[in-house]
Amino acid sequence: MKKPELTPPIARGPGPRWFRWGLVALAVVYYGALLHHPPEFVTRWLRPAVFFTEATALFPFSNKVVLEYRIEVWGCGQGWKPIDPRPYFPIEPENKESRFQRLGFFYFNSKRPPSPRERAVAKALDAYISRRHATGADDGVTGPIGGIRVMKATRPFPEPGEPVQRYHYDPFATAPGDELKEKYATPADERERRCASS
């Protein structure tokens, strides 16, 4: 005997109808927050939630230069030496999604003198690199170090229509036209003190 055709049910979300309408209302609020970020008096209280709506400003500005951050260390008796930051920041180490490049972009990018907050971050980075270097991280510099220096490297790129160079990440290389700016350095007396005690 032929089985009767059954109408397949429609799957529904959880809870009663009013609850599902509540979810629709939340979705509308989410869309609104994507389109227009809430004012500051709201964000102060809901900062973690608002953070998840700040996702739509994708590449709104043009790049003016190619930007990279470098680290140098003060090798005791050797002076400033560039190091490879990859052992210290192994996630996506060769592009700007690296935690180090992001750290540089957030805290070492300002043209103004560093704020207390930025100085605190720089000191934390200094302590982190010094601690990890002492445990033998393979960063290209051997021996004790007295401190670090964070450098902002900028490189111009060609005008439209001109030949474009293939990008290669090299934490030690400096190409013609590169400009290096010191954004933080461990104070000289602190470097001496650390080297003397090492």
Added chain:
Amino acid sequence: MRELVAFIERYVLGPRPIARLVVVRICASLVILGFMSSRIIHADDWLSVAGFRLPDVEDYRQPLALPGLPVWAAWTVAAALVVAGLAVAAGAFTRWAAAGFAVLLAYVALADRFEAFTVSKLAPMIAIVLCVTPSGARASVDAWRHRRRHPDAVLPDRVSGGCVAFFQFLLPVFYCASGIAKARGDWRHDNFVLWSHLHDSYQTTVSWLLANYLPTPLWTLFQKLVLVFECAAPVWFLVPWTRPYALVFGVGMHLMIGLMFGPVIWFSLLMMTLLIASYAPARWLERALRLGPARRAV
């Protein structure tokens, strides 16, 4: 008011093919895990006190100051993230798995601002929607278990309300917001914004070749097309006869972004997933998932 609600329920939030929701569940969770994979394999550096942690200073860039985890806890979070993501993709205990996935995704986005990108911010919301919708009702371990318990059960082929509509509305809203940000930025008066992004560490072989061999005016043309597409996305996706073109343009745009901007591939794959799940012909998705028409289980 009652008429308005009835109108919205019937026309705006009417039932949609469940295949659309299933595609999001499977593909989006795998893409999110793919994006997270380069972080997960360095969970100690990412989330624990063994990696660099910001000092506890008040900072507008940090939405929530969360302390670093012990190394063992960071690895546990990473493992739980993988298990939850795979369980969502497989549709195993989908609601619980998606809830856990959402919580873990939100945690890792807040715990390390440096590794939080667009995918990190969209991912918890997608997981929440998968949690509060019947996303595990077909093509899933849950559906298989349900069939074993109830051999006569007829599985749903459509899903109610805003379960699918959420993603269908999210896309034009997202593009429109992105278009507005671009229009307020440099995209209207600088003809070479796209060009300016081809030179740094996001550069791939494809973008390097295109930068050298594509006629220069095409960069400006692509830029204008993207701006028009994004700003007017609600129109392109609302009007039925422009919708297929919007789908093709959107997928093509994300394909090129993925090929040209290295790690941004995961964002592109996520957006392509949402586009295809939301707007590709439902019969294609049903055929791809081998859902077929709903039938009596045997």
